[in-house]
Structures are given as structure tokens and as C-alpha cells.
Amino acid sequence: MLILTLATSLMVNPSPERPNIVFFLSDDHACAAVGAYGSRINETPNIDRIATEGTTFDRAFCSNGICAPSRAAFLTGVHGYINGVEDNGNSFDGAQPTIATLLHDAGYTTAMVGKWHLKSNPTGFDYWDILPGQGHYYAPDFRNAQGTRRVQGHVTDITADLAIDWLETAQDSGQPFLLMMNQKAPHRAWMPAPEHHHLFEGETIPEPLSLLDDHASRGTAANEQEMEIANHMWLWYDLKIDPDEGTPLTGPDRWARGRYKRMNAAQTQAWTEAYGPRNAEFAAAELEGDDLTRYKYQRYIKDYLRCVAGVDDSVGRVLEFLDDNNLAKNTIVIYASDQGFFLGEQGWYDKRFMNDPALRLPLIVRWPGVATAGSRVDAIAQNIDLLPTLCAAGGANVPDRVQGRDLRPLLEGNRPDDWRDAIYYRYVEQGVHNVAPHEGVRTDRYALIHWPTHNEWELFDLETDPHEVCNIHDDPAFADVQRRMHEALQQVRDHYEAPDMNATAAAAG
Numbered sequence: 106m107l108i109l110t111l112a113t114s115l116m117v118n119p120s121p122e123r124p125n126i127v128f129f130l131s132d133d134h135a136c137a138a139v140g141a142y143g144s145r146i147n148e149t150p151n152i153d154r155i156a157t158e159g160t161t162f163d164r165a166f167c168s169n170g171i172c173a174p175s176r177a178a179f180l181t182g183v184h185g186y187i188n189g190v191e192d193n194g195n196s197f198d199g200a201q202p203t204i205a206t207l208l209h210d211a212g213y214t215t216a217m218v219g220k221w222h223l224k225s226n227p228t229g230f231d232y233w234d235i236l237p238g239q240g241h242y243y244a245p246d247f248r249n250a251q252g253t254r255r256v257q258g259h260v261t262d263i264t265a266d267l268a269i270d271w272l273e274t275a276q277d278s279g280q281p282f283l284l285m286m287n288q289k290a291p292h293r294a295w296m297p298a299p300e301h302h303h304l305f306e307g308e309t310i311p312e313p314l315s316l317l318d319d320h321a322s323r324g325t326a327a328n329e330q331e332m333e334i335a336n337h338m339w340l341w342y343d344l345k346i347d348p349d350e351g352t353p354l355t356g357p358d359r360w361a362r363g364r365y366k367r368m369n370a371a372q373t374q375a376w377t378e379a380y381g382p383r384n385a386e387f388a389a390a391e392l393e394g395d396d397l398t399r400y401k402y403q404r405y406i407k408d409y410l411r412c413v414a415g416v417d418d419s420v421g422r423v424l425e426f427l428d429d430n431n432l433a434k435n436t437i438v439i440y441a442s443d444q445g446f447f448l449g450e451q452g453w454y455d456k457r458f459m460n461d462p463a464l465r466l467p468l469i470v471r472w473p474g475v476a477t478a479g480s481r482v483d484a485i486a487q488n489i490d491l492l493p494t495l496c497a498a499g500g501a502n503v504p505d506r507v508q509g510r511d512l513r514p515l516l517e518g519n520r521p522d523d524w525r526d527a528i529y530y531r532y533v534e535q536g537v538h539n540v541a542p543h544e545g546v547r548t549d550r551y552a553l554i555h556w557p558t559h560n561e562w563e564l565f566d567l568e569t570d571p572h573e574v575c576n577i578h579d580d581p582a583f584a585d586v587q588r589r590m591h592e593a594l595q596q597v598r599d600h601y602e603a604p605d606m607n608a609t610a611a612a613a614g
């Protein structure tokens with residue numbers, strides 16, 4: 106029987122020693138590209154420092170694997186069908202309770218810088234400075250209460266600059282503070298800063314074992330998606346391979362030119378010096394078939410990891426500021442991503458699918474006096490847990506509607522007897538990358554996925570099939586597992602009061 110318990114309304118008496126909070130949220134950062142999660146393709150020393158001095162959650166998951174819904178879930182502690190953001194087209198209603206509004210009401214000074222991606226203006230923040238929409242990597246526009254301006258430089262560095270500038274003032278406010286520093290990187294289309302252009306030069310990044318998988322045992326959705334490295338990446342927009350003069354531009358390649366116009370002369374020269382020789386080598390190689398797919402993977406993954414390196418550097422800068430200003434000892438530091446990402450697994454990039462590369466997200470917490478240094482938690486966590494955790498830490502009210510739970514007992518090394526052993530996942534957006542709506546339940550070992558528009562099911566055993574390439578749903582040998590997982594899905598649906606997915610998918614179609 107599944108264990109699922111909702112948060113209860115809670116008010117912790119404010120204390121003069123209430124912790125400050127710094128919440129780093131990156132975009133599309135997969136666990137496979139974090140050193141603390143055993144990355145075999147890159148190093149992240151500053152993020153790893155948070156893990157060394159705190160707790161790493163090994164089974165943390167998103168509730169919906171795209172940007173806006175996951176960000177709204179982090180902010181509100183509830184699923185998207187409650188907070189009103191189930192796809193990237195929805196506008197967030199800032200009148201509802203969020204981490205920011207609740208902590209602000211409890212006496213915190215609050216700030217949000219970087220990627221917001223929720224259409225409406227942020228509420229509950231004393232200071233906010235955000236990227237309109239997705240934002241740009243070079244010379245990005247930023248919008249605050251005074252209006253929109255263009256800032257020269259690289260977005261990852263600028264976001265860290267704004268965060269540190271605000272911390273300079275917040276430390277003297279006499280109030281505990283909440284800072285949310287939301288990086289655009291490493292979101293598509295992976296344009297690293299000049300100092301990282303030559304990272305991984307001459308190296309071959311290890312390929313995932315399923316890079317060339319043909320999805321033979323997967324369902325209709327896996328075979329109809331449009332997020333394959335081999336077939337759906339754009340040479341100029343995604344891979345930075347310049348088109349020949351006069352080549353008609355289609356798809357996202359039509360937008361690529363505008364990105365380069367944002368670079369200044371020095372940035373343009375640095376870019377040309379880095380990418381020009383690579384493009385010449387590509388043209389001379391005349392690759393085809395699997396060789397071309399492998400080459401595209403190398404171009405993609407290196408730029409992705411170069412952007413991750415920038416994020417890691419930005420984290421290090423903020424950690425250094427906390428150290429230098431005697432703030433680290435009373436500051437909760439959290440590193441997370443809005444969801445994971447496919448780094449070539451099953452031949453894919455992007456996210457959306459309820460498979461572990463996209464479903465699982467990094468969640469690392471340093472909380473002096475609470476989280477044991479270097480500890481790991483295998484209990485199941487979800488993005489909806491951050492609101493009750495941080496509000497309880499800051500003495501703020503946790504509304505009755507919140508569906509997440511306070512992670513503090515897990516951070517202290519104690520797993521409550523009634524802790525959940527499954528999470529509910531729900532994706533309803535249609536159109537982008539042609540990923541069909543689906544829902545599912547994930548336990549510590551199994552994942553059951555329901556595709557209502559195709560009337561299909563998938564069941565994966567993550568212990569024996571960690572790459573999730575073998576659907577065992579209709580295998581008689583797993584009949585008992587199938588039955589139990591169907592029961593589990595119904596339980597999480599009921600527990601979280603999820604609307605009928607069949608009706609939702611039909612309406613979306």
C-alpha cells in the first residue's frame with residue numbers, strides 16, 4: 106500500500122536566528138551532468154561543494170517536465186492543475202501563496218533574479234530583475250519594476266552579478282533574506298560564454314549506451330516524438346554549424362542570426378575562432394548515418410556542458426560571497442534544476458517524457474546544523490516539497506492546500522514512517538517536440554506511464570533496465586508488478602485530486 110501524506114497547515118514561531126535562504130535554480134540541468142550524482146562527462150566543483158557540506162537527494166523528481174509548470178510547482182508547493190500552470194503557455198497567478206509571499210509576510214526580504222518564465226510579473230519579492238520569456242545568452246534583456254533594458258555580457262555572469270549586488274544590500278537590512286537565483290543555462294540552444302568556448306576541446310565525451318536506440322519496444326509516443334539528435338537538431342540553431350551562403354533557412358535556423366547580432370566585436374571574434382575550425386572539419390568529414398549522429402551528439406553535449414560550467418562558476422561566486430561576509434553559517438543553500446534533460450539517452454535531447462533523465466532532477470541542500478555534511482537521501486522527494494520546507498524553516502505559514510512535505514526530517518537523517526513512496530507525474534502540453542500528453546507514477550524501482558491519446562501503457566523496471574528501453578507492461582512475468590503499479594497510479598491520482606487525464610488530453614487535442 107502506498108504511503109502518501111499531505112502537508113498540514115503549520116506556523117513556526119519566528120526566531121531572530123531564522124536562516125537566510127539562497128535558492129539556485131538552473132534550467133534543464135540533468136543529474137548526469139552533476140559531479141555529485143556521479144557524472145562521467147563533466148565536473149561541477151562548486152555545486153559538489155554544496156553536496157560535500159550538505160545533503161544530496163538521490164530520488165528527487167519534477168511534477169511536470171517543462172519549465173513553467175515545474176517552476177510554478179517549486180513556488181507554490183502544489184501541482185499545476187491547482188496553481189494554474191500546466192503548460193508553458195499559461196500565465197502564473199501571482200495572487201496565490203508562494204514561497205516568496207509567505208516568507209515576505211513572515212518578515213523576510215526577498216529577491217528573484219534571472220529566468221522567471223511565468224509570463225506575469227513576480228509577486229512577493231522586494232526586488233526582482235528577470236529575463237523576458239526565455240531570454241538570450243548574449244546581451245540579454247532584463248525586466249524589472251522600472252522597465253526593460255539590455256545588458257551587455259553573458260546571461261549567466263549577469264545573473265550572478267545581479268544576485269551578488271542584491272546580497273550586498275540585503276545583508277545590512279536587519280532581516281533574514283530569500284534569494285532565488287534562476288539561471289537560463291543550460292537551456293537550449295547552449296551558447297557558452299567565451300571563457301568556456303574551448304572546454305572539452307579535443308576530448309570525446311562518453312556516449313550514453315542508448316544513444317542509437319531504435320525504440321523498438323517503446324510505444325507510439327516514443328516513435329512519434331521530434332526530439333532526436335539524429336533527425337531533429339538544427340545545424341545552425343542547435344549545433345552552431347553555419348549555413349552555406351544563400352541556403353534557405355527553415356525552422357529555428359531562421360532565428361539563429363539574431364542571436365549573433367547581440368554579440369560585440371570581441372565576442373564575435375572569440376566565437377568565430379572557436380567554432381570556425383570545428384565547422385570546417387565538419388564540412389570536410391562528409392559524415393552520414395550513425396557517424397553523423399555521434400558527431401551531432403559531441404557538438405551538442407560539449408556546448409551543453411560548457412554552459413553547465415558557467416552555472417557552476419556562478420554558484421561558486423555566490424558561495425564565496427557568503428563565506429567572505431560571514432553569512433554561510435546561517436544560510437540554507439539549495440541547488441536544483443526545474444527538471445532533468447535527455448543527454449543523448451534514447452537518442453534524445455529535451456525533456457517532457459516521464460523517463461528518469463528528464464523526470465529526475467538534482468536537489469542538493471546545505472543547511473548548517475540540520476543537514477549532515479556529505480549525506481545522501483534515497484527517500485522520494487518532489488519539487489512541491491520546497492515550499493513547505495523553506496516556509497517551516499523561516500517561520501512562515503504553510504497553507505492547507507500545499508501538497509508537498511517538509512524535507513527537514515530527511516535532512517536530519519530521519520525518514521518518517523508515513524513518508525511517501527511514490528510520486529505523481531502529469532504532462533499535458535501538445536505540439537512542441539510532438540510529445541503526447543501522459544501521466545504516471547514513479548516508485549523507488551518502477552515507473553508506470555499512461556498515454557491516454559494512444560490508449561497505451563509503459564512499465565519500466567529501473568533496477569534491471571535503468572535506461573528504460575524495455576517496456577514490460579504486457580509481459581506475463583510482471584503481471585503482479587503491473588497490477589500493483591496500476592493500483593499505485595490510482596492512489597496517487599486520488600490522493601492529489603488529479604483531474605481525469607483522458608478528458609484533459611482530449612481537450613488539449
